[in-house]
Amino acid sequence: MPESFGRRIYLVLFGLIFISMIILTVHFREGEDGPIHRAQRAVLAATSPLQAVVATTLSPVRDGWDYLIHFGELTRENRRLSAEVALLKGKVFELESLKQENARLRTLAGFEKEHKIKSIAAHVVGMPTSNWWSSVIVDRGSSDGVRRNMPVLAGGGLVGQVSDAASSVSKIILLNDVQSGVSVQDQRTGEIGVIKGQLKDKTLSIQYISRDSLIHKGDAIITSGLGGVFPKGIYVGRVSAVQESTYSLYKVVNVESPVDFTNMDEVLIIDKAANFFFKEGK
């Protein structure tokens, strides 16, 4: 494609920039069934088979590499987890007796609670492709009942929500994406904030927590149920650090999620959740 430098190339540039601006504006203003959103779903459907094949092919290599790299760390973690399991077993017995007592008291009080949690299990077939955005592609779509905004769980915690659903695949915006915002609350104090991902290092932090807040390291964070997308009581993570700034009205609260966002195989898409009780790591 040889070409001569001249005014024509600037016309090409400004023409392409003009078309880009039109596409950006149309995408911003159109609805979910607009042409660009439909094109996004088409691209999602077209790329997911190849992503799945590559992910399946590279999975043993990645697992082997991770094993070699983290062998020492795994041994230490195994010891630590064994001790933790022993401790948790005792807590399980304690909770079981409390549960039975709770059931007896509810019966006495005439309460009837039903648990209706309809979920769709899905495999992750595509990992994030960009440095800026955190989203994964899963092998379940609108034909399986997946719809936009459904909450997604994995590894004992909240992962994110469905942002787009093609017929057989869906895109999930992860909790640590900068665009994600989920209303959460501290389980101990009841304080409410919005958990967001950080652009710099994809960590989680809660915004709008007042300077006077009693929140501290180790508190469990759950969804608040505000906004209507996420049911109340889904475990999100634990507070890993609380920082105060002299000039800010809010505290900076960092949260550690039980989910490894960089290495997920299966997720659970929640279809309908009534009376969703907080269960950490289950």
Added chain:
Amino acid sequence: MMWPLAQMCLVVIGAFFVQSAIVPHISVMGAKPDIILIVASLYGFTYGPASGSLTGFIGGLLGDLLAGPHVGIGLLSKTIVGFFAGLVRRAVFLENMMLPMLAIFVATWLNEFIYVGFLFLLGETVPIKIVSLQVILPSAIYNALLAPFVYVLVHRFMVIREEASSVRIANKYDSV
């Protein structure tokens, strides 16, 4: 003109599939290379601004449709980077790979700053110093290191045989 354009489209689609399927598995410390950007820059270095910007446009559009929540930002940044890559093509000799590597390192910074600029316009809070050190710098290094390998893969599609009129006349008389 049509065949080189079709070739370019095929190369960009190939780069897009590599970006979507392979790149997520080859991230180093969270940094992912941008194959589409490398290809757009290489087209700019080889054929000039119009080709570079058109390659960036098509590749950016595909990339945005797959990953970006704002379809159009990556499209804009890669179009502009492809264009600038074309403007400096006389200073970048692809035979000596050090110069294109350096140029792609700079092109990544330009691409990401344009991207960040538009994110800022759309209301995103971008801690520029931290993002520069933790996101853009590793990606720029990664892109620069990958550039020779990408070039080796795509340059065979970028060679366009242009026979001079004197060669065509000579061939005509040879066949007689």
